[in-house]
Amino acid sequence: MPIALAAVLDTAAAGPLRQTLRTAIDGGQPIHLDASGVERIGQACLQVLAAGEAAAEAADIDFTIVGASPAFADMATLAALDTLLAA
Numbered sequence: 001m002p003i004a005l006a007a008v009l010d011t012a013a014a015g016p017l018r019q020t021l022r023t024a025i026d027g028g029q030p031i032h033l034d035a036s037g038v039e040r041i042g043q044a045c046l047q048v049l050a051a052g053e054a055a056a057e058a059a060d061i062d063f064t065i066v067g068a069s070p071a072f073a074d075m076a077t078l079a080a081l082d083t084l085l086a087a
Helices: 011-027 043-058 070-078
Strands: 031-034 063-066
Touching: 011 031, 011 043, 031 043, 043 063
Parallel strands: 031 063
Antiparallel strands: none
């Protein structure tokens, strides 16, 4: 079951997002994030997602982001982190 990302992923959301990803990685289960409800995302959360993807890869855990909203996709592309969009 995918983990739904918050609608607003600003700097204040980066810490809780990091903790959610850390817990999921420590659990060793595949990580599937639903980005369909994201209305706004900032650089801090994009960096947390990129770091989470790298940590999951290092731990040999599947990491996917599905249903990227236009806002999510646009910001990921603008930040040159559009690799997060690849399934």
